[in-house]
Amino acid sequence: MATSRSPELRKDAIHSRWVIFSPARARRPSDFKSKSDPNPNSKNQTECAFCAGHEHECAPEIFRFPPDSTSDWKIRVIRNLYPALSRELDPPNSESVGGPVTIPGFGFHDVVIESPAHPIHLTDLSADQIADVLLAYKKRIHQLRAFDSIKYVQVFKNHGASAGASMSHSHSQIVALPIVPPTASARIQSMKEDFAQTGKCGLCQVKQDDLLIDESSHFISIVPFAATFPFEIWIVPRDHSSHFHELDNNKALDLGSLLKLMLVKMSLQLNNPPYNFMIHTAPLQIDSTELPFTHWFIQIVPQLSGVGGFELGTGCYINPVFPEDAAKVLREVLIP
Amino acid sequence: MATSRSPELRKDAIHSRWVIFSPARARRPSDFKSKSDPNPNSKNQTECAFCAGHEHECAPEIFRFPPDSTSDWKIRVIRNLYPALSRELDPPNSESVGGPVTIPGFGFHDVVIESPAHPIHLTDLSADQIADVLLAYKKRIHQLRAFDSIKYVQVFKNHGASAGASMSHSHSQIVALPIVPPTASARIQSMKEDFAQTGKCGLCQVKQDDLLIDESSHFISIVPFAATFPFEIWIVPRDHSSHFHELDNNKALDLGSLLKLMLVKMSLQLNNPPYNFMIHTAPLQIDSTELPFTHWFIQIVPQLSGVGGFELGTGCYINPVFPEDAAKVLREVLIP
Ligand SMILES: Nc1ncnc2c1ncn2[C@@H]1O[C@H](COP(=O)(O)OP(=O)(O)O[C@H]2O[C@H](CO)[C@@H](O)[C@H](O)[C@H]2O)[C@@H](O)[C@H]1O
Numbered sequence: 001m002a003t004s005r006s007p008e009l010r011k012d013a014i015h016s017r018w019v020i021f022s023p024a025r026a027r028r029p030s031d032f033k034s035k036s037d038p039n040p041n042s043k044n045q046t047e048c049a050f051c052a053g054h055e056h057e058c059a060p061e062i063f064r065f066p067p068d069s070t071s072d073w074k075i076r077v078i079r080n081l082y083p084a085l086s087r088e089l090d091p092p093n094s095e096s097v098g099g100p101v102t103i104p105g106f107g108f109h110d111v112v113i114e115s116p117a118h119p120i121h122l123t124d125l126s127a128d129q130i131a132d133v134l135l136a137y138k139k140r141i142h143q144l145r146a147f148d149s150i151k152y153v154q155v156f157k158n159h160g161a162s163a164g165a166s167m168s169h170s171h172s173q174i175v176a177l178p179i180v181p182p183t184a185s186a187r188i189q190s191m192k193e194d195f196a197q198t199g200k201c202g203l204c205q206v207k208q209d210d211l212l213i214d215e216s217s218h219f220i221s222i223v224p225f226a227a228t229f230p231f232e233i234w235i236v237p238r239d240h241s242s243h244f245h246e247l248d249n250n251k252a253l254d255l256g257s258l259l260k261l262m263l264v265k266m267s268l269q270l271n272n273p274p275y276n277f278m279i280h281t282a283p284l285q286i287d288s289t290e291l292p293f294t295h296w297f298i299q300i301v302p303q304l305s306g307v308g309g310f311e312l313g314t315g316c317y318i319n320p321v322f323p324e325d326a327a328k329v330l331r332e333v334l335i336p
Numbered sequence: 337m338a339t340s341r342s343p344e345l346r347k348d349a350i351h352s353r354w355v356i357f358s359p360a361r362a363r364r365p366s367d368f369k370s371k372s373d374p375n376p377n378s379k380n381q382t383e384c385a386f387c388a389g390h391e392h393e394c395a396p397e398i399f400r401f402p403p404d405s406t407s408d409w410k411i412r413v414i415r416n417l418y419p420a421l422s423r424e425l426d427p428p429n430s431e432s433v434g435g436p437v438t439i440p441g442f443g444f445h446d447v448v449i450e451s452p453a454h455p456i457h458l459t460d461l462s463a464d465q466i467a468d469v470l471l472a473y474k475k476r477i478h479q480l481r482a483f484d485s486i487k488y489v490q491v492f493k494n495h496g497a498s499a500g501a502s503m504s505h506s507h508s509q510i511v512a513l514p515i516v517p518p519t520a521s522a523r524i525q526s527m528k529e530d531f532a533q534t535g536k537c538g539l540c541q542v543k544q545d546d547l548l549i550d551e552s553s554h555f556i557s558i559v560p561f562a563a564t565f566p567f568e569i570w571i572v573p574r575d576h577s578s579h580f581h582e583l584d585n586n587k588a589l590d591l592g593s594l595l596k597l598m599l600v601k602m603s604l605q606l607n608n609p610p611y612n613f614m615i616h617t618a619p620l621q622i623d624s625t626e627l628p629f630t631h632w633f634i635q636i637v638p639q640l641s642g643v644g645g646f647e648l649g650t651g652c653y654i655n656p657v658f659p660e661d662a663a664k665v666l667r668e669v670l671i672p
Pocket residue numbers: 049057058059078079080081082083111157158163164165166167168173641642643644645646647654
């Protein structure tokens with residue numbers, strides 16, 4: 001394993017971001033277990049505002065699945081009661097977005113309740129139930145696209161208190177932004193430069209070999225070459241596709257199954273760690289010249305150690321686990 | 337206060353980074369207190385490897401202050417026992433740094449022990465003792481500059497477990513990197529563009545007014561206009577200066593006093609929160625054309641709330657406290 005190796009700096013072609021791989025700071029990868037209770041605030045809690053029967057305690061519903069269900073709903077997409085952005089403000093007009101240093105906080109902030117029952121986690125759902133959650137994201141993005149001043153939609157999940165979750169009931173969030181956020185613009189810039197050099201999309205050509213964890217008909221799961229965090233996982237569509245919201249029902253089912261497998265393996269191997277996942281997609285309004293080098297994917301990050309002043313200061317991360325070691329460990333996890 | 341205001345996006349001229357100010361997500365700023373014990377792992381600990389008398393348990397010393405002290409040292413600069421980078425590797429030659437995706441992890445990783453006594457925190461030291469710590473950073477940077485392949489030196493402090501600290505004995509760290517890290521290069525790019533437009537250095541002209549907290553002969557302390565974190569503080573030299581290591585003894589004393597004041601105010605107002613501080617300086621080898629728009633400063637970040645998938649995904653932060661409100665609160669803290 002990595003312990004006898006020298007430190008190495010790696011930069012991937014997707015983000016042009018240096019990561020320091022530092023075996024001296026590693027515990028052995030297979031000893032890498034989460035110590036924190038993923039839901040310390042939910043020890044004795046059995047019901048909350050997100051549970052079936054508590055719908056009136058929530059901010060207004062946007063839609064539910066199945067659409068015609070009553071108390072037997074499976075998924076609800078609702079407004080966030082404490083939204084980071086406001087749908088009531090005037091949308092910024094597109095001219096003003098380029099120059100100024102202040103713009104109104106117009107946007108949407110929704111919550112996706114993934115199950116009606118409090119103790120059910122995403123990994124407890126079947127692949128086709130997870131597919132329904134993915135299709136709920138897709139449906140909401142299609143609604144949000146209708147707003148000209150919405151430039152980007154970020155879908156993400158916080159699981160466990162140290163991954164930021166304030167509610168333990170299984171849920172994810174969708175934020176529609178009036179700007180293209182830094183991560184997305186940096187990724188496009190980097191993929192564009194890579195495309196200019198190689199003539200190929202960096203994610204169609206992504207290094208697999210010893211980084212591959214698993215694969216399905218339409219997706220592969222890997223530990224990225226320059227993973228920012230130990231045991232970080234990416235799920236990448238095999239076929240070139242710029243936007244997550246192009247996902248069809250067939251691929252959603254396939255993805256539901258691979259996403260479940262990755263979350264289950266991570267949970268078994270790393271002792272049910274808190275985690276985040278993020279869907280990285282292209283900005284809503286891209287022109288056709290940008291299509292060849294934009295390729296959506298899902299990033300899964302277990303929260304195993306915090307960050308400190310070095311990362312805050314430099315924007316550069318220290319990862320004690322080499323990606324090929326993490327991939328091997330995850331490849332070999334046995335599902336009981 | 338901010339609670340009746342609408343959300344707003346702000347971008348500063350220093351980092352060109354959008355931050356979402358979201359009053360709906362705020363508790364009232366003056367209720368903003370840290371709940372976490374900054375040093376949970378040190379409850380019963382009274383001595384450690386960083387204490388006087390335990391020098392043999394540490395990685396080798398680089399220098400101490402006063403230089404000719406024996407057991408009565410005040411500050412020790414030592415090697416990190418688990419370094420992220422290795423001083424034993426061949427330094428990368430400068431040609432190879434531009435292109436490749438992997439470079440050897442050459443560099444230096446040191447620890448600055450700020451006091452010989454375990455229970456003493458940085459805020460317990462006098463202004464001139466803090467000045468000595470600052471001058472120890474300076475001295476070490478002057479040594480590290482001698483290596484051609486060192487491009488940037490990051491000085492930072494982690495205080496408290498949730499700010500990343502694994503050792504509770506008061507200390508800071510110095511990492512010498514073979515690359516210019518993303519935060520520094522993005523800052524230079526942004527300051528350069530701002531300089532091209534205004535003809536002035538963005539930090540010489542930094543907005544003060546309602547953002548000012550305190551000032552000394554040579555420094556001001558502010559909450560930055562687009563603060564990424566609630567109650568983030570910057571200490572900025574009044575006179576234009578690219579590199580922290582230009583600090584002279586006189587200014588070090590003045591800075592020691594203002595840094596102490598900021599840390600004491602933060603601790604009183606926010607209930608002794610875990611925190612990080614970072615010294616943001618220019619890369620070691622900049623050419624004279626870059627001098628006019630590089631200006632070092634110290635960033636202090638109390639750790640009041642974690643981040644989640646939104647920040648990991650977008651690189652965009654949600655700050656529930658407007659900077660002018662945080663500045664007012666910090667301005668008015670009474671020191672008993
Ligand atoms: N009755 C109700 N009806 C509707 N909505 C309700 C509700 N009760 C609570 N909510 C909302 O439900 C959401 C639950 O979200 P999470 O638990 O994933 O984390 P949260 O957004 O609080 O913060 C984490 O994620 C964000 C974004 O990454 C980080 O800024 C933050 O630091 C981190 O703790 C909250 O946003 C909350 O506002």
